[in-house]
Amino acid sequence: MLIVNSPVVETIQVHENIFIQKIHSPEIARTVKPGQFLNIRVSENYFPLLRRPFSICDVEDENIFIMLNVTGEGTKIIVHKHPGEMLDILGPLGNGFNLQGDYKNAIIVAGGLGSAPFPFVTKKLRNDKNIFSFVGGRTKNDVITYGLDNVLTSTDDGALGFNGTVIQLLENNIYKFDSTTSKVFGCGPTPMLRALKEICIKYKLDCEVSTESAMACGFGICQGCPIESTAQKDKYLLICKDGPVFNVKDVVL
Numbered sequence: 001m002l003i004v005n006s007p008v009v010e011t012i013q014v015h016e017n018i019f020i021q022k023i024h025s026p027e028i029a030r031t032v033k034p035g036q037f038l039n040i041r042v043s044e045n046y047f048p049l050l051r052r053p054f055s056i057c058d059v060e061d062e063n064i065f066i067m068l069n070v071t072g073e074g075t076k077i078i079v080h081k082h083p084g085e086m087l088d089i090l091g092p093l094g095n096g097f098n099l100q101g102d103y104k105n106a107i108i109v110a111g112g113l114g115s116a117p118f119p120f121v122t123k124k125l126r127n128d129k130n131i132f133s134f135v136g137g138r139t140k141n142d143v144i145t146y147g148l149d150n151v152l153t154s155t156d157d158g159a160l161g162f163n164g165t166v167i168q169l170l171e172n173n174i175y176k177f178d179s180t181t182s183k184v185f186g187c188g189p190t191p192m193l194r195a196l197k198e199i200c201i202k203y204k205l206d207c208e209v210s211t212e213s214a215m216a217c218g219f220g221i222c223q224g225c226p227i228e229s230t231a232q233k234d235k236y237l238l239i240c241k242d243g244p245v246f247n248v249k250d251v252v253l
């Protein structure tokens with residue numbers, strides 16, 4: 001884990017309210033794995049006080065990329081950083097997706113901003129696996145397909161792609177995948193991950209998900225990001241340190 005000061009290279013808008021920020025950070029680019037995250041200091045003042053966590057979205061040479069959904073003061077400040085302005089970044093944090101293994105099909109399932117870690121996952125898997133991406137949102141503006149391959153989309157209101165949830169879309173296509181040769185990677189809101197877990201258990205598919213919670217420290221000190229473990233009742237893991245990626249069998253969603 002490093003603390004680095006890294007300059008913003010550029011920030012481009014790729015979707016309604018979604019921006020990709022390129023940051024020159026050779027130290028982090030060298031070591032970060034798909035599924036890990038960064039905790040970024042927002043301001044040199046006391047407000048906003050806490051760092052804000054962001055998934056690593058992609059890596060290219062000495063540059064790292066984050067996907068920003070501008071929801072509040074912190075993301076607003078970061079997205080408005082000009083080229084050359086510095087970001088104080090803590091990372092890489094957490095574990096990442098386990099992309100190793102002799103499965104043939106990588107099934108990516110993303111809901112809303114849950115697409116953020118998958119451009120980097122896609123880049124790492126593209127040459128070795130068949131990738132199938134299922135990307136959903138409540139409506140058209142929530143469906144983010146940036147950096148993804150072989151995409152099927154869904155919206156809850158039917159404005160784009162399949163009319164229904166991304167999990168229903170996945171189940172409609174599940175006959176295409178043999179459980180012994182496929183692995184699922186998911187990220188999105190907790191109810192979506194819960195439904196994904198059910199489907200994966202039903203069809204005996206190995207599945208890892210990237211989870212989320214409010215965070216403060218980002219590395220296991222403040223105990224502010226618990227998630228219940230399935231191993232033992234009332235045993236909790238920490239999303240920032242033990243996750244954010246878990247096998248669905250290991251956590252209560």
Ligand SMILES: Cc1cc2nc3c(=O)[nH]c(=O)nc-3n(C[C@H](O)[C@H](O)[C@H](O)COP(=O)(O)OP(=O)(O)OC[C@H]3O[C@@H](n4cnc5c(N)ncnc54)[C@H](O)[C@@H]3O)c2cc1C
Binds near residue numbers: 052067116117
């Ligand atoms: C491991 C991890 C990875 C993340 N990756 C990304 C990413 O790649 N891109 C991105 O844009 N955001 C990501 N987030 C969420 C991001 O950290 C929050 O959106 C951000 O902290 C909001 O800061 P803010 O000051 O702009 O908004 P705030 O003023 O802090 O909050 C604005 C609104 O967003 C809600 N919010 C804040 N944090 C979260 C959260 N963790 N989950 C859901 N809602 C939240 C608040 O409840 C509030 O309604 C991630 C969070 C975690 C824990």
Ligand code: FES
Binds near residue numbers: 214219221223225241
């Ligand atoms: S954010 Fe502090 S322990 Fe997880």
